[in-house]
Amino acid sequence: MTPVLELNNLVKTFGASRALDGLSLSLPDNSYISLLGPSGSGKTTLLRVIAGFERCEAGSIRFGGRSMQDVAPHRRGIGFVFQNFALFPHLSVRDNVAFGLTNRELAPVTNAGEIADRVQAMIALVGLTGLEDRAVTQISGGQKQRVALARTLVTEPKMVLLDEPLGALDANLRARMRNELREIRERCGVAFLHVTGSETEALAMGDVVLVLDRGRIAQTGNSDSIYNRPASSDVARFLNCYNLFSGRIDGESFVAPAGRLPLGGLRQTAATPAYAIRHDRIAIRPTGTGLGGDEAAIEAQFLAEEYTGSAVYSFFTTEDGTLLEVETHLSKDARPVLEPQGRYALVWNKEHALVYA
Amino acid sequence: MHNPVLTEDVTVTEPVAKPSRMAFWLVLPGVVWMLLFLVLPILMMVYVSFWTQTTFTIKPVLTLQSWITFFSSDTYLGALWTTVRIWLLVLVATVVVGYPAALFVGLFVKNKTLQTVLLVLCVIPFWTSFLIRVLAWRPMLGKEGAINMILMKLGIVTHPIEVLLFSELSVIIGMTQIYCVFMVGPIAFMLGRIEPAIIEAAQDLGAGFWRIFRTIILPMSMPGVVVGAIFVSVMVLGEFATSAALSGRKVNLLGNIIVTQVGSLKWAFAAVAGVVLTLLMGLVVAALLRVVDLRKEL
Amino acid sequence: MNSGAVKFGLGVYTALFLVFLYGPLVVLAILSFQTGPEGGPQFPIIEWSLYWYKHLFGLTPPSRIAPLPIDDALVRSMALAVMTMIVSTVLGVVSAQAFRSHFKGSGLVFYLIVLGMMVPGVLVGLGMALVANTLGIDRHWWGTAFVLHVVYTFPFAFLVMLAIFNRFDPSVEEAAWSLGVSPIRTFRKITFPLIFPGVLSAMLFAFTLSYDEFSRTLFASGRDLTLPLAIYGTFSVEVHPNVFAFGVLTTLFSFALLGTYAVLMGLSVRRARRIAVQEDA
Numbered sequence: 001m002t003p004v005l006e007l008n009n010l011v012k013t014f015g016a017s018r019a020l021d022g023l024s025l026s027l028p029d030n031s032y033i034s035l036l037g038p039s040g041s042g043k044t045t046l047l048r049v050i051a052g053f054e055r056c057e058a059g060s061i062r063f064g065g066r067s068m069q070d071v072a073p074h075r076r077g078i079g080f081v082f083q084n085f086a087l088f089p090h091l092s093v094r095d096n097v098a099f100g101l102t103n104r105e106l107a108p109v110t111n112a113g114e115i116a117d118r119v120q121a122m123i124a125l126v127g128l129t130g131l132e133d134r135a136v137t138q139i140s141g142g143q144k145q146r147v148a149l150a151r152t153l154v155t156e157p158k159m160v161l162l163d164e165p166l167g168a169l170d171a172n173l174r175a176r177m178r179n180e181l182r183e184i185r186e187r188c189g190v191a192f193l194h195v196t197g198s199e200t201e202a203l204a205m206g207d208v209v210l211v212l213d214r215g216r217i218a219q220t221g222n223s224d225s226i227y228n229r230p231a232s233s234d235v236a237r238f239l240n241c242y243n244l245f246s247g248r249i250d251g252e253s254f255v256a257p258a259g260r261l262p263l264g265g266l267r268q269t270a271a272t273p274a275y276a277i278r279h280d281r282i283a284i285r286p287t288g289t290g291l292g293g294d295e296a297a298i299e300a301q302f303l304a305e306e307y308t309g310s311a312v313y314s315f316f317t318t319e320d321g322t323l324l325e326v327e328t329h330l331s332k333d334a335r336p337v338l339e340p341q342g343r344y345a346l347v348w349n350k351e352h353a354l355v356y357a
Numbered sequence: 358m359h360n361p362v363l364t365e366d367v368t369v370t371e372p373v374a375k376p377s378r379m380a381f382w383l384v385l386p387g388v389v390w391m392l393l394f395l396v397l398p399i400l401m402m403v404y405v406s407f408w409t410q411t412t413f414t415i416k417p418v419l420t421l422q423s424w425i426t427f428f429s430s431d432t433y434l435g436a437l438w439t440t441v442r443i444w445l446l447v448l449v450a451t452v453v454v455g456y457p458a459a460l461f462v463g464l465f466v467k468n469k470t471l472q473t474v475l476l477v478l479c480v481i482p483f484w485t486s487f488l489i490r491v492l493a494w495r496p497m498l499g500k501e502g503a504i505n506m507i508l509m510k511l512g513i514v515t516h517p518i519e520v521l522l523f524s525e526l527s528v529i530i531g532m533t534q535i536y537c538v539f540m541v542g543p544i545a546f547m548l549g550r551i552e553p554a555i556i557e558a559a560q561d562l563g564a565g566f567w568r569i570f571r572t573i574i575l576p577m578s579m580p581g582v583v584v585g586a587i588f589v590s591v592m593v594l595g596e597f598a599t600s601a602a603l604s605g606r607k608v609n610l611l612g613n614i615i616v617t618q619v620g621s622l623k624w625a626f627a628a629v630a631g632v633v634l635t636l637l638m639g640l641v642v643a644a645l646l647r648v649v650d651l652r653k654e655l
Numbered sequence: 656m657n658s659g660a661v662k663f664g665l666g667v668y669t670a671l672f673l674v675f676l677y678g679p680l681v682v683l684a685i686l687s688f689q690t691g692p693e694g695g696p697q698f699p700i701i702e703w704s705l706y707w708y709k710h711l712f713g714l715t716p717p718s719r720i721a722p723l724p725i726d727d728a729l730v731r732s733m734a735l736a737v738m739t740m741i742v743s744t745v746l747g748v749v750s751a752q753a754f755r756s757h758f759k760g761s762g763l764v765f766y767l768i769v770l771g772m773m774v775p776g777v778l779v780g781l782g783m784a785l786v787a788n789t790l791g792i793d794r795h796w797w798g799t800a801f802v803l804h805v806v807y808t809f810p811f812a813f814l815v816m817l818a819i820f821n822r823f824d825p826s827v828e829e830a831a832w833s834l835g836v837s838p839i840r841t842f843r844k845i846t847f848p849l850i851f852p853g854v855l856s857a858m859l860f861a862f863t864l865s866y867d868e869f870s871r872t873l874f875a876s877g878r879d880l881t882l883p884l885a886i887y888g889t890f891s892v893e894v895h896p897n898v899f900a901f902g903v904l905t906t907l908f909s910f911a912l913l914g915t916y917a918v919l920m921g922l923s924v925r926r927a928r929r930i931a932v933q934e935d936a
Binding site: 379380381383384386387388390391392393394395396397398399400401402405454455457458460461462465475478479482484485486487488489490492493494495496497502503506534537538566591592594595596597598601602612615616619624627628631634635638642 | 661662665666668669672673675676677678679680682683686699746747749750752753754755756758764767768770771773774775776777778779781782783784785786788789802803805806809813863867869870873874883886887890894898899901902905906909910913
């Protein structure tokens, strides 16, 4: 299957900083692709470059096999859903959705009947039936989101770019829209490139997940491989579920300021040496208890905890000031009873650790 | 998994200057218009100032004669001096007259709507025809005009004040009234941007009104004063109608010189006056722009 | 500020200031009701009458006072103002649109345009007359005076549109492009409707400035006079209350214009406020 989008070594600078630093990727057609990028990683710039709103200093873009060099944004056939929706304020919902069809340069639809049918069908698909004649200034955030989607999808693009589409919605709506977005995409058979700063959203939505770090793709894979085998300590950090130790390898151990940790588990090559262990892989035990053969441990002082109902997050600090977090799932284990400022041993199976060297 | 390092050189894509090219074409008509109908006439004026002027005709033979005549004649130097003098007087007058009003509207009136209403009230006279506004001073200032009538009725004077009309004073009064609005606006705008918290803090520290005015209000309003001064100066220096209507030909500004010289078809001479006026204006505006770094303040 | 005395003092001053601003106009209005044709442009009012208003429209028996030469001049001023309004607004919109992208020399172009509103009319009028003479072109209100009017009003229209575009969110345009709509069509159907209140302001500005414009027209309009020139012609001659009556009518006309503009703006602002609400959501 030919990739729907191929980017090669894109470079985009703003003044002194490089927003895109030799970025390359290849996206499969007809799939949901999510791009995880913390703020400052260049994710909005990337989308704007793909759409043609910005030009790159170097690199190439191929969309559907065609080179996008010098192709104006309105001739690319790539849809864009904006973070602030960018609906046309002086037009109704219906006119917003119909706008692309009636006004586009290439093959505008002139048959009023056809327009009405296609617009109606798309409005039904996104669940806005009944709101066709409302002014777009008089609908809720979630409804605006759907209008923005419908407006783009009705023109049948081969790919749609979504810039933090769920960012402006409240938490409940966000969860619901996640499912709806996936459903809508599947029914239309288009590729979605969904950019977000939320790691849970990225992992939940993408068939393919890309991680963007400082203008480059740091990892590509499915949710499982990203979550369980982050390719570098930076990616691990974005996932917000790993404790990270910096340091270096010395023989059979990893030497960190917090202590010596036995090596085991998955070893990956990376630029910066690091040792990672997931929050929920750690057990809290009183100090002085013996360690099993394949266990690693660190002594730390208990600081505070956060109870969310289904889990407890406990925060510890080591002698040298490293902050560690332990996640206990209450469906599996009992809630730990910890003394404030008490010293405990944080223990884990060394095979669960990720080592970067 | 890392980015595959590309072995072949990637040619740098030159950002095709499409947006800039569009901008070029968009801005071209305006630029051409200004070059043809603004820059060209001014350049022409400079050029013609060096032409030879005979009694009835003018020849493109270059000479300094008109310039020499201008600078060696009392009348014309007098006009130059009068222009500068009146400009300064009106400028000071507009600041003195306009500043307190701007202070009241910009700083003391808290209600934004009232502020807008007052400013609109100040601007409305501007919307009547300029010439009518000039003319309106005649029945005010004359021997039998309104001011004299009121003063005599109130018993303040027994004889009408004659110097009010057809004198330099009347020109200054008229110009001040017509142009002071251009002072009030920018000053009120700058004053409105002063954070009330700063003044409150100063009051809490025990500073009296005059102290606060001197150290906080005045400096922060200076950009507004400068902007207003530029507006007023440009308009006053180019004036001739007010002086013609209100001074009975006694006051001759450079603008009047130009008008009368054109009337007698002494083009080269008018051009000389014109160039002198242009230089004067350039100096004034440049000097004013140095007083306050406007870019920074605005 | 709490300095009560200062506030009171300044308040009184501002009231006097407003009297200063409006005084002459009020006096002018009062005197326009002077009886005629014997009544002159000074107090006392011999008798209140509408004589001079009637005189303006030629409805009084002929007297030694010539009627103001306003009919043709009025038409010319109107036509000139409309022409100027259209051309300078178009130039203003187009130039402001150009300034949305950064291009080389934009600083220079900016100052060139703004120069048009800074140079006094006397100078540019003189220069234009010289150019016309040298090139053998006749001076007409619709030719030489017209171009100068645009030189004067175009910068105003430009600055207004510049301010409007500054606050304009370009993402709606980008959205239209992403739907396949060409930039020109996007401008027509999306950008222009949204910047229209600004365009309206620019048009009003340009019309008013041109309608009242006088010093630029003095040298450049040739034989046929515009309205301000006709008025100026009466300056050196004796002034009669008919000019005052004319002043009152002109002022009322300006107010009517402003009123229409205020109503139109009110409607547009209400729409713009709804748009702003959308952006906050």
